[in-house]
Amino acid sequence: ITDAVITVPAYFNDAERTATITAGQLAGFNVLQIINEPTAAALAYGLDKLNEDQTVFVFDLGGGTFDVTIMRIQGQHINMIATNGDHRLGGKDWDDTIVNHMAEEFDRQHGENPLLDLQSYQDLHTRALSAKIQLSSRMQTAVVHHHNGKSVKLEITRNEFERRSQHLVEKCKTICEMVMQEANMTWDDIDKILLVGGMSRMPMVRSLVSQLTKAPVIDDVNPDEAVAKGASIQAILSLLEEEKVSGEQVLPTDTRDQFVGREGGLIQVTDITSHTLGVVLWDEVHLEEYVFPMIRKMTAIPARARNSFGTAMSNMQRAVVRVVEGESTLPGECTPLGICDVELPAFLPKGSPVELTYEYNANQVLEVSVEASGNRAKVSIERNTGLAPNEVAQAALCLDAQQNPTNELIEEHCRELLRWWQKKLPLKNQPSNPVAQLLRAGLDESSRYLTEARVELLDPERRKKVDAVLAAEEEQQAIAEFNKVLAFSIADGGLRPEEEKALQRFGAEHGLSEEKVLEFIEAKLKETGTTRIVPEPEVKVETAVAVAPGDTKSEFLRVLQLSGLDGESMTDDQRDALINIAENSGLDPGDAEDMVDEYLEEIDRKQIADITKAKAKPPTPVGRNGTSAVKGSPKVKVVEEPVPAATPKRAVLSPQQERKRYPNYSNSLGGQMFLIPSGEFIMGNPFPDAPPNETPHFRVTVTRFYISRFPITNAHYEAFDPLHKSKRAPATGDRHPVVYVS
Incomplete structure (x- = not known):
């Protein structure tokens, strides 16, 4: 196998989709396409249903993510109408309810928390997973856990399990209602319910679906295989499209016949965007930035949007387009994707037209082009997965057994990988990151040398050393930032008491002790020959409100x-x-x-x-x-x-x-x-x-x-706004004061 179509949760954002492509490359595949998991499940179901127009609600609850999608099968077309989900909600959350219940009982009986030990936690999680599966077919099960020579046996009933996980079911219900509202539909408009994912076998999940709608549940699709089947179908459709373009037929005729609709054409799958893609603009009325949507959520892809805007001020040197992803109108609440800028001719008046175009392809990769006054710039938004290109190549080499014939070399590469993720992508903070999942799963299933390397780096003592290195790096960054502020404070040849207090606050906010801050200040004053400025005493005069300057x-x-x-x-x-x-x-x-x-x-x-x-x-x-x-x-x-x-x-x-x-x-x-x-x-x-x-x-x-x-000086201000130097009067030097107003 050399090529692959990879499925992702429907609500994955742009960066997560790119990380998935990187994960496929690390595994040695040529990634043909990325498609949404509900879309793949719909393909697995709808391949032989093209003779019947219907609206299907896809309920996909897997081990780590939850997605819901509404699709319409009509003719040879499968159209996605709406999608929503939570990629932090899945089967592991149900497992954790049993794990926490067992840990509480163990702590109550023996006064110890078994979750503090890594091996104990893994063992308990395995037993909780088994208990969850058993409670889908039984009314009661028993969980036994051993830790430090002590054991606890706990009887868990299905009713108690459902009571403890009721809040998770409510989350699923809320997301289902949200996607119905986004589609402007009611439950009466749904013809079929397609359950996908192993978690959809749980009685509490099927009970939720029956409460939401009277539409029948589709039982002729295996929940565990639906997404994989759909991905393979999409791979065949991609090959058929290539045949159509090249004119060369490489697939058998009987295979082609399976993918032809009742009108004789190939099956057409129309996916939709899961997030809004926008641009940051300036609001002159309210004097603030806001996000203008270019391609809205639930737009059919591939999509193209074009709009015209005006320059925010006259004589701008460049038009800078900030591309963001999210549903909010506030830039701070959206995910920044990248920047595209174009050079402008001199002396353009305010409001000069700038043409902006967004193109979103089938792989949901965004291309942005900007055109203004005859100048044009185009950029494909590149995402960062935390690994440099040479690190991706090295990681792929590590996973290639033919290039690493010795166990010792494999072990060393895996240690390097783990060190990268300890620093750049902590697994505990990004459980849904596909690259992190690939590495974690690969280490769990590899040889004992990989297991030993993993255990060594997850050992508390080893982790302390890694944490110490990271803490030292953070401290160095804080010291560098502090020295910048300190240099600014003494730029006028003296250090005022108010400025020294501000430096103390700045140091405390960045984790520096009062003693270290004072040490840095004294060293800087000695190095530069700067002295502390003592405020003049207040001058008492008869006239009201006459005071000494500087206080x-x-x-x-x-x-x-x-x-x-x-x-x-x-x-x-x-x-x-x-x-x-x-x-x-x-x-x-x-x-x-x-x-x-x-x-x-x-x-x-x-x-x-x-x-x-x-x-x-x-x-x-x-x-x-x-x-x-x-x-x-x-x-x-x-x-x-x-x-x-x-x-x-x-x-x-x-x-x-x-x-x-x-x-x-x-x-x-x-x-x-x-x-x-x-x-x-x-x-x-x-x-x-x-x-x-x-x-x-x-x-x-x-x-x-x-x-x-x-006041600050021109030199300090232009460190943040270089364009200011070209605007200021010729007679004003670098030490000319500037009052900063916000």
Whole structure:
């Protein structure tokens, strides 16, 4: 056997299907096609039913996955209407109910947990599997387990087993109802029920099906063989399609006749997509990213979708398409598949058309093409299974007995494989990964040398060494990230107390002890000659709210000035939010209340003075940056422009809701980000020598935003946004400050 058609659970995503293809390659096969297991079962059933139009509900419950599919047999066509499933639900979950029941009883009688020992767990799992099979034909069975010279015998009845696993049956029921809703059908529309998988023999499963529908259950298909038969049928159909294209007949005539419908044509199988394929776009109204569906779930495949979008801004250098898979409109809740980008001509206006095409073939492999202004890019989305190409070749070599004539060499290769999976694909975290299943099954069934290698690496002592190596690697990564943040913190030639506290928090979040963080800081300060900045003492003056620069009161005063609020416009919720900012900055709440009152009184006095002055002579415009200074310390900045007309107020949150929804936080650089209820920005450059991209300037009012407590430099910002360097004014150097607003 050189070629193979491999079946997968219907709800496998793109990455899992690719991992299955890799598994087939590791086994030495040329993988012709990947098809869904319910589709294969439908082929096994529908091959001799082409003379009867009917709708069939496929209920596939196997050892590790559960799939349901609705298909329509009509003419020589077998069409998939809807599919759903759970690839974390299967026979092993029923086994675990017995395993856990036995472990609880053993612990109750002897005070020991038999699951902590690997050999004991494997033995108990084997006995639980046997008991489960017996309870499908008997009303009662007994399970005996020995561990550490002690034994327990437990009588289990079918009723008790069904009671303990009732929640699993409910999961199956829920998925069945979901797929009926997705297909917009009722149970009366179903003509037949096809049960697939060994677990479908359990009385509780058949009872569930009888409760859901009165449609008859198909009994002329072996549940254990249906999927394998369907895969072999699909292989024949693929060969017949090749014959049709090449014109050369290689299969016998009687074989061809078995695959011809009543109208004389070959059987046509139409599969559907199990997940939605989308693209990430920018929403200008809500100022956030969202997922636009290109090929929706349950679309017949092969599928092709084409759509036109516009560039998000003017003068973009490249149009980048982010391809995702999932049903959510939020990019963070979808699985990223890849990126396709195309270079754009210079000076394109905002909204310039970009043509995007998705093509999804029979193997459910996605090809994406982007076309804009005559430029075109096409990419086949490549998935990563955790193994590099040379590692796949080495793994295949390990499984090839002809290339490894000695047991010692086989043993060594298998140890290397296990080390890869310990680091890259832990079996406990990816039980459904086909590559992991292949390796696990291969080791279980190989010679005693493979068994010895497996036992050695699963030994607790050996596992401790592997875990120690992984922990050391994680610590090195954390130290590297910490050093980046530390270098950023001292870039201005000093280390402030607030920044040192942020570094301590960053280190704690990444598993570094306080002693190590302090050691790294001291070493870096000594290496660079940087010193800690000691904050200046507060300057006491008679005038209200005049404070020394650089302390928390000065920072809070700056927040008040940025808010642009006065006594009439400030709501109670906004006042509470400002007080919350002050508390998070380390300021006493009572002092913060006094500062807010003094700030509002100063604003009111200024407004009254302006009104009086306006009656005496025409007003002289004054910029927003006008200040009333006290020697040696900043004074309250006031707004000289007329107060804008009142606008309808939106519903406001309570102080508790405001703090919960918009808490202060530390960004990825360890910088503190503070919530500002409202503020006005001057967009653009008011100076005569301003570059064209910074004029004209205008004012924009923004509510509820975060602002960094300390500015960063152009050089730091461009480490994350390289395009910024081409946009900034020529006169601004690398150390020009940038205020980060979120």
